[in-house]
């Protein structure tokens with residue numbers, strides 16, 4: 001399984017000279033499975049560049065949406081494969097008692113917010129509510145589970161051969177709970193992340209910012225690391241960076257994260273802040289000689 | 294043990310922060326949590342008791358009607374809520390761990406999701422106390 005980060009920012013695109021290294025595009029991760037099939041996790045503005053990178057002859061891909069906040073769907077109408085008649089796109093997302101996934105997404109892909117309507121998209125697009133039980137896409141087993149955020153929100157786990165990826169970009173597992181003290185089965189998202197080769201997890205706030213954002217649906221650095229450590233993930237990428245965090249600020253948070261991770265008993269090199277364009281081959285084997293940076 | 298559904302996790306997190314005595318059962322009717330306020334009402338903390346299977350937990354607390362006769366398990370508000378997916382309310386007596394009887398009011402409501410029932414929550418209130426938080 002090959003993983004590439006196309007958008008690592010949370011909340012709102014934040015382009016500019018201060019965010020050039022970690023990137024300003026919102027959430028999108030591209031996955032190439034062991035048989036070559038393609039998945040996109042979320043469709044923030046990062047999916048635009050993913051679309052540009054794909055060959056025009058691509059016939060099928062799946063988009064797994066965690067939820068429908070704009071930073072996770074904004075790129076859909078700028079995704080090149082959606083405008084090619086030969087492409088079949090299957091969009092998965094959370095069910096809601098209020099309206100179908102298609103109808104909820106159509107609130108964005110419709111006038112006056114969008115120049116095109118869902119029915120006008122040239123591609124063959126279908127919408128599916130994620131099932132409660134595991135399902136298969138190509139060689140991969142996919143699992144979705146509701147996680148603590150604001151509104152119906154999923155995390156995903158993708159198992160392909162020996163590799164496993166857990167993707168929980170918007171997550172506040174410590175809301176009203178002490179994740180260091182809770183039993184594992186009472187921690188939101190825990191089963192998705194358990195022993196994953198790679199965990200991509202919300203790390204939006206610095207610890208000193210979190211008290212002003214309790215209940216906003218995101219993690220502090222310490223909460224994200226506690227969650228990651230308890231889950232046993234081999235490697236953790238902190239993701240969904242706050243739009244206010246410049247590259248410099250994120251560098252400092254990265255140093256803090258690795259220090260904290262070592263205090264929790266982990267290896268410094270097993271934690272990093274996600275940067276747009278980074279790629280990971282799974283399973284990840286962190287070389288024993290790797291040095292912390 | 295398998296992962297608890299998010300709705301039960303959030304329910305427990307909320308209940309943990311409340312001074313309203315509250316009980317939580319899963320979709321199968323297993324008592325999976327009650328908060329400290331409920332523990333004070335019963336005279337036993339949840340951590341001492343742990344999860345209790347359906348049918349079993351009813352008898353832990355009595356419950357008795359105004360004449361002192363045991364109330365059938367099926368008629369308890371929490372059981373009605375989890376089995377029938379609807380709210381339920383009742384007044385009855387419960388027996389605390391110390392053996393004393395106390396009249397309570399109980400309201401239960403189901404936890405329904407896009408994927409069906411996850412369980413139910415019941416809040417209890419001493420029938421003798423008239424307003425004011427149970428502290």
Ligand SMILES: [Zn+2]
Pocket residue numbers: 010011027069071072169170240
């Ligand atoms: Zn987001």
Ligand SMILES: [Zn+2]
Pocket residue numbers: 067069149150170217
């Ligand atoms: Zn969100």
